Amino acid sequence: MPRAIWKGWLAVGQVSCAVALHAAASTSDRVSFHTVNRQTGNRVRREFVDAASGKPVPREDQVKGYEVAPNEFVQLDPEEITAAVPESDKCLRIDCFVPCREVDGAYFDKPYYLTPAGEAAEEAFGLIRDGLKAKKAAALARTVLFRRLRTVLVRPHGAGLIANTLNFDYEVRSSEEAFADMPRLSVKGEMLELAKHIIATKAGRFDPAAYDDRYDAALADLVKAKLEGRKPRRKAAPKKAGQPEDLMAALRDSVAASERPRRRKTG
Template sequence: MAPRANWKGYLKIAEVTCPVALYTAASTSERMAFHTVNRETGHRVHRQFIDSETGDPVEREDQVKGYGVGDDDYVILEPEEITAAVPASDKTLSVDAFIACDDIDNVYFDRPYYLAPADKNAEESFFLICKGMQAANVAAIAQTVLFRRVRTLLIRAHGPGMIATTLNYDYEVRSAREAFEDIPKMKIKGEMLDLAKHIIDTKMGEFDPREFDDRYEAALADLVKAKLEGKPIPKLKVIQPGKVIDLMEALRQSAGREKGGAGTKKAAGTSRRSAAAKGKKTAKKKAAPARRKAG
């Protein structure tokens, strides 16, 4: 069954208009989920908003948004006032410009979505736009009202479809200069640079997200599985910090190791991945009845 679209509207480039739909490309729904429970009764607990001065509970109808302008001094905004501030939407993803793909600074990337034709009638115009962007090696900059805010999106061709990535605003992105200002200027050359290049060359590969394990998620799955089966809790592995040695010697040792044992790493990674996925799947399956009962 096709996934449910997060948003539907129109992609507009000059006089060409195409009905499109956005679908979530990244989701956290598969992560382990926990409830807060009363240790004594085993019942779920719920949050309650309390007045910071009186200590009295505040009902939902009495809760409003406030912008702080001083100590305990707020500008109160009523729900209808906030609603009125939401920009009007014509459901149009209007392309403002095309830019070269190499000109994109991904520090501005926020959240990716898949962009696809909304119906059969849109397929020809969608395919034309997608193939035209691929041939020119460009991405499109567009704006629309998305989830109650005006958002800027970067649209790129991706296989038979496109990816639309919401972008952070300039004021949201911190200057790299602030983060890097304490890094001194240095020159590295000679044997040290050659060894560093050699180590990099021996570790060259291709990006494969399946190679990266979520070790925390796997550990949680093992913990839940052990608790359900009444087995001993897995012990926390303590990683000892490595000894501080001369940089040149460290490079030589790394280069020597990479010559010998690079071939088995991929197989070992695949094995760990399979075991972690199996443990997580088992834990979720066994935990499901308990979650339904608690809910």
């Protein structure tokens, strides 16, 4: 298990245990680039300059600024910002329990694995984990993580727990606004039955390993080709999707296409 990025306590009423937080997802293995000078091959250094004078600004003269009017800022020193951040007591204090499916996925931010921090915490940790499993529930907790007060959803996950930080309500855009211009349609009859049939014939299970990062793989192949002095492989252009002129005919063709593999198997 990678090194913990946070250690603290998980508390339910008077029951508490020491826990460690580990990143559940990482982008460190993605292909990444530096900006370099085409002429010299040297890396380019980023520099902050004054927007009006164009002169470089030394690090000691750089402060955060909140814009209150066009080109008018309230300046905030690092010490002032630090003093305004809530103090952390290193405790994930559970407020309440909710059904696992009750929290809308739009509120999910980042996932982390929660493990007991030491043998002394294992019994209480297992009690909380198994209690959540038995009730098919998730716990809503709050704590200061990475200098921000965060709401965290804690759920059973294999032998441990998974903790998702949640977006605040003001950060999640309204779905009603997004769908406001959509017409109210009710699909019935043969068209709906054909759609249900297509969904049934293409039923499967989610396997994360089956969905590769083609963009990252293509970049890795490009870099390798440049190092070897060869031309990178050309990828076949994907078939462009378009609006069918006859939706019913397109549904029937899709049903026929989904039936062919089944006929070959039974044949």
